[in-house]
Structure formats: C-alpha cells, structure tokens
Amino acid sequence: MPVSSATSSDTSALAAGSPDFAALCRIARDLLDMPFACLWQGDHVGLAGSDDGTFGRSVAAALQTGLPPDDPASPLLVLGDTRDGPALAKLSGIAGEERVRFLAVLKVPVPAACHLEPCRLAVFDTRPRDFDADQRRRLLDLGTLAGQALQLSWQAELARLQETEFRLLAETSTDTIVRGNLEGIRLYISPSVRALLGYEPEELIGHRAIDIVHPDDRESFGALMAEIRAGKLETGASEVRQRHKDGHWVWMEASVRLTHDPATGAANGYVASVRDIQRRKQAESHLEYLASHDTLTGLANRAVFDRRLAEAVLQAQRDGRRFALFCMDIDGFKRINDTFGHQAGDAVLREAARRFQAAIGDDDTAVRLGGDEFALIRMLDNTDAAVSVTTMAGRLIDAMARPILFRAHEIQATLSIGIALAPQDGLDVDQILSAADRALYAAKLGGRNTYRFASR
Template sequence: MGRLDRGGFGKVTGLPPAALGPDRRSPLLHELGGPWDASAGPPLSEVLSRARIGILHRDVDLRVLAVNGCFCDLIGRSADALDGVSMEAFTHPDDVARSSALYRAQRERAEPFRIEKRYRRPDGSVVWCAVHVSFLCDADGHVASTITVAQDITAQRIAEQELRESEAHYRHTVELNPQIGWTAGPDGAIQAASPRWCDVTASEPGDALGHGWLDAVHPDDVGRAVAAWHAAIASAQPVDVEYRLRTPAGYRWFRSRAAARLDDLGRVVRWYGTLEDIDDRTLAQEALRASEERFRLAAQAAGLGIWDYDAVRDRREWSPEFKAMLGLSPDAAPEVATALALVVPEDRHLLSALVEAVRAGDSAYRFDVTLRIRRADTGEERWMRTDGWRIQAPSGTLARVLVTVRDVTEERTAEDRIRWTANHDALTGLPNRAHFTMHLDAAIERARASGRRLALALFDVDHLKETNDTIGHDAGDRLLSTFAARLARALGDDAVLGRLGGDEFAAFIPLAPDQDVDTVGDTVRAALRALHEPFAHDNHILDCQATAGASLYPRDGGDTADLLKAADIALYAGKARHRGTLSLFRPEMRAHLQRRASMLGIARAAVRDARILPFYQPKVSLHDGRITGFEALLRWHHGHHGIQAPETIAAAFEDFDLAPALGERMLDGVIADIRQWLAAGLDPGRIAVNLSPAEFRHDNLVQRIMDRLHHAGIPPERLELEVTETVFLGRGAEAVGTMLEAFHAGGIRIALDDFGTGYASLTHLKDFPVDVIKIDRSFVGNLCAGSGDAAIVDAIVGLGRRLGMEVVAEGVETQAQADYLRAQHCPSAQGFLFGMPMTAAAVADRLTPAAPPRE
C-alpha cells in the first residue's frame, strides 16, 4: 500500500472497475479534489484533516481505499494497520452491538446513517465520535464500498455529562434536602416551593403558591406568621418565625426563614426562604422548660436556694430563697462579689476557686462545696452546702451552671456531734481505738521527722469483769470513767490517751531529747500507784488497779502496728506474771509471736502442698445408736511425723487469708468424700463442716460453697455448717446473718457450736437461722446428778426441744454420760465413746453393712 497526497489518504489497487473513476482513483478523491495543486490551494482532504474530521473509505472486503490522518489519529492506528480490520475491532465493546445492528440494517437499504459511538485505541484510551456512514453502490445497485466520516465529540460528551450531573446534583439537593426551599415575589406571594412541601403537607404542588400556604398553618399561628411576614415585606429585612404546619401525622413545628435579593436601588427582586422541621427540638425545649419549672418548685418546697448562671449570655439569677438565706433584700443584684463578701474569710478561697474554675471551663460536670457565711442582716454564722451542675453546649463550651444552696447549719452541728461520737468513747470521752491510732500515726511521723522518741503504754483494768459481775455494770462504768480521769491527771498534758475497748486503755508520751526511758517508766509507775487508790461507789469500795505494758519508738517498732504489738506483748507478759505493775517490752517476749508465725508458715505450706485432709467423727442417735452423720475435723499430714492435729496450726484459723484457704481445702476433701460414698451406695447422713469467723469476711462464701455442691451433684441437705458465736460479734454481724439465711434457704443446715460458752447465745438463737445446738464438751465432762453442769445441759436440751432445734452433746466419752443424756431425752451425741475421728476409707468401712455369715 502506497502513500498518496498531502491530505494523508491511502490508495489500494485492484479495485473493481465500477468503484474507480476514469483515472483509476477512488471516487472519493474526485470528491475531495484529487492531488494537491498548490496554485489552487489545499485539497478538501487537507481541509478536513485540519478541521479534525476523519475520513475512511473501504470496500466490502474491508480494504482501505482512502483514509486521512485525522481518522488514523482518532482510532490510534495507521493506514496500513486499518487494512482488513473490522469495525468491531476498534469500536468500544459497549457500543459494538448497537453500532453493528444499525450498520447491517442501513447497509441492506444502502441508506446513510449517523451514530455517536466510542472508538477504543490500542493503548486503551477512548474517544467519542459523531460518525456518518454512507454507502457507494455499483451499477447493479449493490454496495461496493463504505465512506465513514468521524468527528471527535469527546469534549462535548464530557460537557454534556457534567451538565447532566450538575442538573441531577441540583435536583437531588432540592428534593432530598430535609428543609423546604421556596421563593416569593416582592409582594410576598409564593412563586415556587420545593417538592418537599408536597411530601410534608400531603398537598398538591400548586397549593402553596400565592398565599395558599396559609391553609396548612395551624389556626392559632396564622396571625403571628402573617404579621411577621408583612413586617419583613415592609422593611425588606429577613424574616424568622416559627409556626405549626399540618402534616399527615398531625401538626408539627417549623421554622420559616427568608431573606430578600435586592436590586441596585434596594428594591426587592425576590424572596428566598426555607422551612425547617423543628418539632422535636421545640418539644424538647418545652419539656426542658417544664422540667426546670418543676425543679424550681421542688427546690422551693425543699427550701433550696438557686444560683443560675447562663454562661452564653453571662447572666446570673438568684432565687428569692437564696437571697433570704444570705440575708439580702429581694432586689439585691446577683453579683459574685456580693456572695464572696458574705463568706467567712477562712472559707472564701473555696468559693473563689469554684468561680474561677467555672469561668475557665475546667470544672467537673458535678461539684459541691460546704462553707460558712455571715448573714448580711444579722451577722449570724451559717453553714451552706452548694451542689452544682456544669452543662456543656454541643460544641463543648460551657453553657450553663446551676447551683443549689442549702442551709446545713443544724446538720453540721449534728454531724460534729456524730463525728465526735464516732471518734471518742462515750463513757470516758477519750479517743477510741481508731482515733487514737490516727493520733499515734501522726506522732510517729513527727518523731521520725525530728529524730525524737516516744513511749507507748497499754493499760488493762484488772478487776473490771469482777466488778461488773458482782456489783453491776453501773459500778463498772463508774470504775472506767474514774480510771480515765485519774490516768489523764497522772500522765499530764503531754500524754495522749485513748480507750481501745473494754478494759484496755492506751497512752503515748513524746520524749524530750534529754529524757530517757527510765523517766517515762517512773511516770507510768506513779500513775499506776495513783490509780490503785480505792474510791467509794454506792456503798462499795472500788479499786482502779491496772497492769501496764510499754514499748519505745523507734527501738521496739518503726510504725504504729509494731509499736502496739510490742506494747501488747509486754502487757500480756505482765498480766501473766506481775499484775498491777509496768512491764517494758523485751525482744524475748516475741517468742509467742514467733510460734504464731511458725504456725502460719506451716499452714501455708500445708495448703500449698495439698496436705490438708478431713477426718470424720460420727454423730449418733442416743435413741437407737444409729449414725446420723459425721463432723469433718481438720487434720494435716507432716512429712516426717504423719497426721497432725489442728492445734499445731491454730493461729491460721484467725488469719483472714489462710482461714479461707484451709476452708477451701477442707471443703474440697469433704465434697469429694461425700460424692464417693454416695456413688458407692452408702448413706453418711449429714456431714458437718466448721467455718471460722475469718471465712465470713469474704463476700463470695455462699456462692463458693453452693457452686461446689452443685458441680459435684451433691444435695445441699447433705451439708451442715458449724459456726461459733464469735462470728456474730463485732462488725459485720449483719452480713453474717445474711449469709446464714442464704445457706439455710439453699437447704444447708446451720449448727451453733460450743453453745453456752459465749455471751449472747439466746439472742443468737432468736435472731439467726440455727437448726442445731451443740452442747460444749466442758458441760458434758461432769454430768453427775445435781451438778451445775448437769443443770446447764438439762436447760439446753429443754430449750432445743421447745425451739424445735436438734441438740447434739459433744465430748461424750463414758457410758454414764451417754446414759444421762439419753435419760434427759438429748437426741444426739458425739465423742470418743462412739468413735474416734477416722479417715474417709474408715467411714466407708463403717457404713458398709456386714456380710451375712456363711453357712
């Protein structure tokens, strides 16, 4: 294929004669003006190329008869590359079907056609073209060739697409905008409203035009809306008015806002406005106003003063009640300076700090402060409690501060009395244990900082119990109050005294740099001598004799606990050997503490190594000798000495950490044994497990035990929990009662162990869910008729029978004891007479029925 004229057309030889002119050129060349004649100007082909119009002439076999450069540029192919290539090869795939169908239909009729389609170049780029296709026929009327004229319209198509997108964007902006857009003429007549009007009001598009929109306005709001609109029209100023519109769901609040477009002379050309649905916000605001009004009424009823600060408008409001509290007149201005002036100087910084924090915006959402004021009218000092709430705007800035003020003078006075009562002993007026310990902590810190020493002495009134038992508690109280007064006088003003509880008192004395321990000892001994002087009370002579133990900081302890412990050790030693005197702490007195520490260490190791195991002592019916259950007794295994009794680790049962751990091990062992016995078809009755007071300090005690029984599949009725009266004493008794109630409700029986040895046994039987009373072994050891112990046992058995409680006598070791108990109708007993504590395997052997004799 050779190149032709400068117009860029190519020519192919061997065309059918009918397709060529007399000069053997394509007829298209005749149309385009043939080869370029410089004197005649550029040929049409050159003009078309410069005009960016592409020309392609091909025969029915797709051979290129002529093509210009513009067409080659449009499809990204050379003239040589076009020869024999189908139109589908350079048409965009999405346009092939449409283009081919149109081409075939028009070719059958040899009628030209126009189409807009995309050409795809070999490099993947796409160009939109307006394509005109004509057909040249031979003498017989058959299509001999095709002439394609193509013009790049890509920019036009892009512009049209952008226009359509812009129109769609505008249309969706209007249609989807939650606000209703509208326009009005200079006279205020509505000219147009967005389709949203019809959606909201369920009306026809034309209903809003003119003044028809007023038909949708709530009758009560028409006057206000029209007045606002007329005022805006008259002044050409923006309008902003709220009213209700009728909707399918009922009337809703809307906010109408509009502004005018003015011409150069300031005349209104058109009004542009929006309608915004504010129903939810309006109802919320109304609810807020109603809530605030209720709050104010409640505050008035409760005698609260209100300090309301609007941070947005920097405006304060004081309620009449608040002004009355301050002693101000009703017309007094609500100024911060006024309030500050009334606060007593010592508390003024509290209010100043709060005001500054609010101004800075860094106060908490909720705050409170209690301070004193002097009334403006009488000068009387009053306590005021302020409670405030800081409210933020949606932007996060401070919007409002609301403060309630309450006169708490009477409450403060009562609180001071309560606080004094909480920190002092009501009988003697001395600091109680907690308050004294706090003072001692502070004194030790001061001594540590100054490098000085102090002495601590503990005093125990020797005969308080005897006085209470023989003369009465009023005499005991007189003894204690006299003791406290004498001790305070004897020790002097340098000493700080406290009553630690019962018959125990304490005092610490800071030592001067030149003062030695002997001097303090002489002071305490002199106090003991002064205390020992008898005094008369209600025709009785009472003695204030006391025993004292003392320790020295820092020699005997570096903190309050160690110092108290050392003094307590000394007091214990003195009471054992030298009553009525002073014992100074010596290191060898720690021996019993070391024994206790040893017990705790052994217990920890036993728990850690799983060497805790239960032994079982049978409980029998005195009526028929039948085993009704067992009591699980703790034993532990020593690596060299074998099974050990619990006395060797007795201190562990008072330890808040070890006692629950021991209980855990015991419970695990007991549950495993019960499950094994039941699986073997044996009936062990109820198994009693002891709970130490320390175990009740853990809130999950009930859940822990009930869960263990549930997971093991053991009915709760198989378990009995034994407690002593010590669990009911001191703090936490209410929680203990709640736990026992939970156990009882879950089916576990509660036994009160060592009954008769405590202080309030009958009260405990009445107040707590006790199912079983266990008579302490100390009463069973001497059951001969007529003895005091026998009388106590008889009374307990009768008490249990009347209360419907099971009674079990502990420590039965002789047949005579068993016979006596049986005669008194005591239902159950346990002790060495019926069996020693035994292993789980021995229990199984004892419960297994004996095999019948072999014939």
C-alpha cells in the same frame, strides 16, 4: 364572635401580648383608600371603618363564618363586585339594602411552627371597585407585616410563659438557684435562700458568694469558681460552709455550671443550684466518730490505736523519733463488776477515760482497747524522755487513786501500767506491743497500782 371596632379617633382594647389589630386595620384602610378594613384570628377581631361601626361589625362577623374554603393556589380573594360571587351574596351584612359590593380577603402568612389559628385581613366597600396590581402588592406586603407581627407576638407570649414557668420552678424549688456573672457577682438568687441562710435575696445580689464562705473552705471554693469562670470547667461541685445571717455556719453543696451567650457562644456567667447538706454532714461526722471512738468512754478505739502506733513506729524508723507505749489495766475490775454490778463497772471505765484525758497532753493518744484495757501513745523529746514518761505514769496512777462515786458508793480503783520505749524496746509494732505487755505483767506481779518499764 366579639368584634373590636375603631374609627379614626379611637383604638380597640386588645388582649395583652397581641398585635394591635385595629391599628393594622387603619393602616390597611388608609393605604388602600378603603372605607372599611377588618382583621381576625379566631375570637380576636379588629375593625376600622368610616361609619359608626355598626355596618362594619356586621360584615366582619359575617366574613368570619361565611367565607368559602381557602384556595391553596392563591392566598388572596378579590371580588370587584360581590354580585359576581353568588356564595357571598347570601351572607348576612352583605345582602340587603346596604351591602358589600367590593371585597378583598387575604390569608395572612404565619409560619406553621407557630401553631396559630388562621388569620384573615379584609378590606371592603359598599360600591364596586377595581383593584390594580399595585393595590394587590400593598395588601400582600401588609399581610406579610401582619404575619410577622403575629409571629413576634406569639414568640413574645411563648417567652413570657416560659419565663413564668422557669420563675415558678426557681422560686418554688427547695434548692436555692443562683445566677452570677463571670466576676462572680450574684445577679439573681431564688427566695429559698431565706430558709437556707436567713437573708433576703436582695441582701446577697450584687455580692460574691465567697464573701461569706468559711475561711477553711475559701481556697478550694475560690479555685473551683476561678476554673469555672475561666472556662476550664463546664460544671463543678463544691461542699462548703457559708455564714448564716445569724452568724452560724451552714454546710451546703453547690453544683455550678458555666453559661454561654446563645448568639456568640462566649462564656457569660454561671448558674448554681445550692442545697443544705447540714444533716448529711452531721450524719457523716457521727459515722466517722463511731468508726474511730469507743462508744462507752469516748476515747479513740482499737482501729485508731493500730493506725497511730504504726505511724509512730514509721517515724521512729525513718527519723529516729522516740515514743512511749503505755499499756494499762484497771486493777480488780472484775471484783468491781461482781460487787457493784456492770453499770458501776461502766461508770468506772467512763471516769477512768475522763481522768486519762485530763492528765495527758494534746499530742498524746489515749485509747480503750477493750474491757478494762487502755493504752497511751506518747511522742517524746530526746532531751527529757525518761523524765517525761515517769512523770506521766505517776500522773495517771494518781488520777485513778481518787475514789469514784457511783450512786451511794465510793469505788476504789487502781491502775497498773507497762511501758515500752522505742527504739530501745523494738522498732516494729509487734515488738513494741509485746514489750509493753511484758512490762504490764511485771507491774501486776509487783503488787499492782504501779508501773514498770519493759527494759528494766
């Protein structure tokens, strides 16, 4: 086994994180007025001697392998003269012309929880010696200090390994790990923030996360972080947009946990795990779009129409707010399909929807109900309701009057409109719908490409 030696003028090179065994040996040698001292634990050995080290190293090597079994009753073995210990007389480096005559060996006390190899501290001399009670006490005290040093070294090494593992987890995680204080200042950000937001960690450390949160999300995010920092919430989650370094917004989900000082239990900051949810948000947005829009024309669908009409009726019942319901059919749509094919019919429907959208106002709701049936809900001001409705009907009919180009064909399509007004044509959904349908039927009977009011 390798042995590190030290004289009064040099120090052994020891493994990183381990106590300085040679220094402990020098203290033992000087404290007990001995020419030699050695300390070993497995392959790790320290030595202090008064010679060039050859004799001391040979004795240390012999002691490492040749000591008798430990006496459970006493951690300290003392031989004033090794001739009295026949088992030791056979050890290499002890028998011979130059031999050990005095030996004291102490089993260094180390807590079992540390799971360390046994450690021994020995002092020896080439002549017999007495070893009084005071010297025994000093050696025992020194052994206690050596054991504490080993325990601290083990704890430090354990902490270093744990830190290495935690850092590996943080720095290789696809989630971005953030450590912040109670003021919201970020103290650590894992490297994955480069992929998430385009920043180097150092660019964000020392700043608050809310500084780059989207204005629409700032209030809710700030409220969550305030509750976390105040100790009102131990954990919380938030979906927010943060500004990428190149300027665009990134949807992310942050799971935040309050942290506490292990000694006092007082809140001392937070840890957050942040992940990109851009694709999920895009998928959710697409699903929401599909649930509320007609896939062919992009207009609102029947579900939106039912909800929007119910809301308009409720406003009319509660506040007297007036509105108009337009029910619209494309005239001769079956003929268009039969003449030019269904692809042409789809093109006409898409173009009709585009023209409707261009003609209506921001507060109007245009809907495709199915087939060639469309509807429009228009909220009205009390002052110019009739003019507003008539003007809109004319605008829609004029928009459809222009030919629609499909491949090499110019397709002519016209529009018939039936209009019901609330409250005069009814104050519930079925009444208004029925009135608008009657008006549409009247427009078709009147020659198509026109509009009719239900109450005229």
